[in-house]
Amino acid sequence: MESIFTLLHVVMGIINFSSTNGTFCNLQGEPVNPQLSKDGDIFIGGIFPFHSSWDMTDVSYILKPSPLTCVSLDFRAFQFSQSLIFAIEEINNSSSLLPGVSLGYKIYDTCSSTAMGVRMAMALVNGNDNSILDEHCTKPAQVQAIIGETYSSASMAIAKSVGPFSIPLISHYATCECLSDKRKYPSFLRTIPSDYHQSRALAEMIKHFGWTWVGAIRRDDDYGNSGMAAFTEAAEQLGICLEYSLTFFTTYSQDKVLRIIQQIKSSTSRVIVGFLGHWDLEILLNVFYEHNITGYQWVGTEGWISDSGLATRDKHKILQGAIGLAIPKTTVTGLKEFILDIYPLKSAGSAIFTEFWETLFHCKYTVQNNSKHTTVCTGQEKLSEMDNEFTDMSLMPIFSNVYKAVYAIAHTLHKLLGCLQTCPTQKQPDPLTFLEHLKRVRFKTKEGEEIYFDENGDPAAKYEIINWQTTNDQQHQFVTVGLYDSSFPAHDRLVVKRASLVWAQNSNQVPVSVCSESCPPGTRKAVQKGKPICCFDCIPCAEGEISNKTDSIKCEQCYQDFWSNQHRNECVKKEIEFLSYEETMGILLTVVSIIGTFLTIIIAIIFFRHKNTPIVKANNSELSFLLLFSLALCFLCSLTFIGQPSEWSCMLRHTVFGITFVLCISCVLGKTIVVLMAFRATLPGSNVMKWFGPPQQRLSVLAFTLIQVLICILWLTTSPPFPFKNLKHYKEKIILECHLGSTIGFWAVLGYIGLLALLCFILAFLARKLPDKFNEAKFITFSMLIFCAVWITFIPAYVSSPGKFTVAVEIFAILASSFGLLFCIFLPKCYVIILKPENNTKKQIMGKVPVK
Numbered sequence: 001m002e003s004i005f006t007l008l009h010v011v012m013g014i015i016n017f018s019s020t021n022g023t024f025c026n027l028q029g030e031p032v033n034p035q036l037s038k039d040g041d042i043f044i045g046g047i048f049p050f051h052s053s054w055d056m057t058d059v060s061y062i063l064k065p066s067p068l069t070c071v072s073l074d075f076r077a078f079q080f081s082q083s084l085i086f087a088i089e090e091i092n093n094s095s096s097l098l099p100g101v102s103l104g105y106k107i108y109d110t111c112s113s114t115a116m117g118v119r120m121a122m123a124l125v126n127g128n129d130n131s132i133l134d135e136h137c138t139k140p141a142q143v144q145a146i147i148g149e150t151y152s153s154a155s156m157a158i159a160k161s162v163g164p165f166s167i168p169l170i171s172h173y174a175t176c177e178c179l180s181d182k183r184k185y186p187s188f189l190r191t192i193p194s195d196y197h198q199s200r201a202l203a204e205m206i207k208h209f210g211w212t213w214v215g216a217i218r219r220d221d222d223y224g225n226s227g228m229a230a231f232t233e234a235a236e237q238l239g240i241c242l243e244y245s246l247t248f249f250t251t252y253s254q255d256k257v258l259r260i261i262q263q264i265k266s267s268t269s270r271v272i273v274g275f276l277g278h279w280d281l282e283i284l285l286n287v288f289y290e291h292n293i294t295g296y297q298w299v300g301t302e303g304w305i306s307d308s309g310l311a312t313r314d315k316h317k318i319l320q321g322a323i324g325l326a327i328p329k330t331t332v333t334g335l336k337e338f339i340l341d342i343y344p345l346k347s348a349g350s351a352i353f354t355e356f357w358e359t360l361f362h363c364k365y366t367v368q369n370n371s372k373h374t375t376v377c378t379g380q381e382k383l384s385e386m387d388n389e390f391t392d393m394s395l396m397p398i399f400s401n402v403y404k405a406v407y408a409i410a411h412t413l414h415k416l417l418g419c420l421q422t423c424p425t426q427k428q429p430d431p432l433t434f435l436e437h438l439k440r441v442r443f444k445t446k447e448g449e450e451i452y453f454d455e456n457g458d459p460a461a462k463y464e465i466i467n468w469q470t471t472n473d474q475q476h477q478f479v480t481v482g483l484y485d486s487s488f489p490a491h492d493r494l495v496v497k498r499a500s501l502v503w504a505q506n507s508n509q510v511p512v513s514v515c516s517e518s519c520p521p522g523t524r525k526a527v528q529k530g531k532p533i534c535c536f537d538c539i540p541c542a543e544g545e546i547s548n549k550t551d552s553i554k555c556e557q558c559y560q561d562f563w564s565n566q567h568r569n570e571c572v573k574k575e576i577e578f579l580s581y582e583e584t585m586g587i588l589l590t591v592v593s594i595i596g597t598f599l600t601i602i603i604a605i606i607f608f609r610h611k612n613t614p615i616v617k618a619n620n621s622e623l624s625f626l627l628l629f630s631l632a633l634c635f636l637c638s639l640t641f642i643g644q645p646s647e648w649s650c651m652l653r654h655t656v657f658g659i660t661f662v663l664c665i666s667c668v669l670g671k672t673i674v675v676l677m678a679f680r681a682t683l684p685g686s687n688v689m690k691w692f693g694p695p696q697q698r699l700s701v702l703a704f705t706l707i708q709v710l711i712c713i714l715w716l717t718t719s720p721p722f723p724f725k726n727l728k729h730y731k732e733k734i735i736l737e738c739h740l741g742s743t744i745g746f747w748a749v750l751g752y753i754g755l756l757a758l759l760c761f762i763l764a765f766l767a768r769k770l771p772d773k774f775n776e777a778k779f780i781t782f783s784m785l786i787f788c789a790v791w792i793t794f795i796p797a798y799v800s801s802p803g804k805f806t807v808a809v810e811i812f813a814i815l816a817s818s819f820g821l822l823f824c825i826f827l828p829k830c831y832v833i834i835l836k837p838e839n840n841t842k843k844q845i846m847g848k849v850p851v852k
Contacts, residue, residue, distance in 0.1 A: 040104020047148030087406035152176035197461030241534035300324030327397035715745030786820030
């Protein structure tokens with residue numbers, strides 16, 4: 001129906017042309033007169049919804065529709081108009097602002113109709129004459145600027161209508177973000193912040209209280225839809241999810257309203273954001289009460305959060321504990337008294353005064369005969385005895401917005417007209433020039449507040465945070481519990497005094513409204529499939545990862561030298577592992593190594609003390625002492641594998657090990673060859689011993705050892721072993737080990753030792769049955785068998801052993817093979833020397849004593 005009236009009334013406002021004895025412009029439709037007006041040199045227009053609705057008119061499309069009949073007087077709009085008049089009167093009485101120029105006003109009623117609003121704006125721009133005789137049917141704009149409309153939808157339509165004429169439209173209450181678009185609304189300005197800032201402030205406030213799962217109801221018009229779109233965008237950036245976003249309008253059918261109720265009942269969120277007007281909420285409150293919907297935490301916009309009339313009508317305390325944003329409280333000296341002093345309107349004979357008085361005091365000036373119970377207005381009723389919406393000054397910040405708009409116009413005029421002691425001209429400035437200067441105006445009110453417009457025609461965004469608290473007499477009161485200022489840095493914009501807050505159902509505990517409980521440190525959020533990001537599961541962090549914040553989106557990887565603790569909320573230094581002298585295994589291996597060294601030394605002492613005995617002489621004492629020396633070195637070299645690896649220890653342990661073992665095997669190999677050569681020498685005509693005498697034995701040992709030394713030198717010069725942090729084998733530990741550098745060099749060292757050991761084993765095996773009293777070859781065969789077995793089993797054990805056990809296996813192989821050589825070769829001889837000295841004779845060695 002609203003669209004029909006828009007079409008009809010715009011058509012009625014079109015100027016047509018007729019040519020009769022000249023050019024006349026005829027205004028189609030009935031002329032409209034302002035509800036309040038005053039003459040002046042320069043006029044300011046006002047458009048306010050004095051009435052909240054109108055009587056529906058039957059449209060036949062045959063007869064011209066009758067004018068709208070406005071009903072339901074709105075005291076708020078009346079207060080807005082009084083604020084405009086007060087500002088104009090104050091300026092006209094001022095000697096410093098616009099001296100010599102009087103401002104007049106024309107204030108129209110839109111009847112809360114967008115179509116009427118557009119028509120009233122056209123009346124202000126073009127005048128209200130029935131016809132104009134003019135060559136081009138044009139004339140200057142009737143007003144310098146228009147103040148209004150109260151609501152965003154009407155303001156959008158009016159702004160588009162007056163924009164082409166460059167007539168400024170300054171709204172005191174329209175907050176739709178869309179009106180900041182200067183391409184669509186080039187002449188629109190306002191003295192109330194845009195919903196862009198309000199939406200962000202609401203989102204930040206909701207995030208501040210930990211609510212991430214909320215519902216929303218918006219007015220189904222430009223104000224509600226645009227405001228909710230801006231809020232949704234800001235909420236998503238802050239990690240807030242909307243469980244539902246419902247539209248509502250006062251003309252919705254009962255079925256639509258019931259669907260809204262069912263949606264709210266089935267929801268799990270406990271917070272409702274209301275982008276609504278106070279009229280919408282009045283209807284919803286009754287419906288909520290009928291369906292027993294209580295206990296929700298309401299978050300409101302400036303459209304209703306500070307409306308005392310709504311608070312009075314909330315008898316069932318559905319909005320108890322509501323919190324929201326309001327325009328900061330302000331005072332304009334004398335404004336309250338001016339608004340309440342309505343008698344000047346009576347003396348002016350204004351037609352609206354009669355309706356206003358009758359509505360205010362519930363009486364009638366003209367009483368029909370059949371109206372027996374109607375109170376007659378005397379005109380002497382006392383306003384001081386009334387306590388209703390008109391006497392309530394809770395919307396003083398909005399009244400102040402009207403006041404600021406008038407003063408912005410006046411200051412712009414003052415500058416444009418070049419007023420000093422008096423204004424040199426009283427001519428109305430060009431609209432476009434005036435608009436450009438108005439956008440750049442900057443001044444301070446008498447209360448010291450600085451007023452200016454930004455590039456979008458918006459003022460600075462400042463809000464008070466209002467909390468609805470219940471008094472002892474069960475009435476709502478508005479308590480300021482915080483502030484929001486968009487001009488501050490992001491972390492300082494919102495200030496809330498939590499201790500002062502009262503929540504829904506008069507609770508002192510902050511309501512909880514989340515889809516999923518917060519994930520504690522040590523876990524991360526994983527969004528549930530098919531649901532908003534606020535619905536998630538808490539997944540424990542993997543090993544080596546932590547999260548030390550609540551509701552972490554991801555787990556952070558610890559640095560390579562650190563590992564996650566048991567709770568996965570802190571990175572701790574990894575345990576460093578190496579075979580040390582302090583641990584049990586290191587101590588045992590050290591003790592065994594020292595024992596082996598001492599045994600070797602003891603055997604060497606025994607051999608030295610009995611060096612002249614036949615058994616020592618017969619076993620090549622020179623090679624025996626060299627073998628004992630090399631075995632002592634083998635036992636001691638195992639100690640280089642224990643302790644924290646360093647650059648020198650890594651190079652030393654493998655080279656000393658390789659060289660000492662080659663020296664050892666070379667001596668054994670020499671002894672084996674000596675045995676074979678000695679047997680060959682006993683054969684008739686054999687002179688083989690001269691080719692492998694003591695010099696040749698020494699040379700062979702030196703040659704075999706030098707080859708290993710050369711391999712070690714090549715290894716150390718090309719790619720030597722070095723200390724290395726092994727982070728792969730154990731994720732929670734750092735294994736300090738010696739990296740081989742060149743694996744070829746390492747296996748070359750081992751391979752050469754193995755080659756000599758295999759050769760020695762083969763020769764000893766061949767000589768095992770040679771006739772020898774103590775069977776030296778057999779002992780060497782046993783020792784080499786043990787040696788080869790140890791090192792063959794060492795290879796898979798070395799490769800598969802983790803961490804410090806790799807080193808322990810290598811040490812064990814060194815010690816086992818060393819003990820094998822020591823015991824198998826020297827223990828039988830020591831047995832004879834110490835326990836069987838009678839067998840330590842030349843005859844026994846030569847085998848000339850008969851065996852018993």
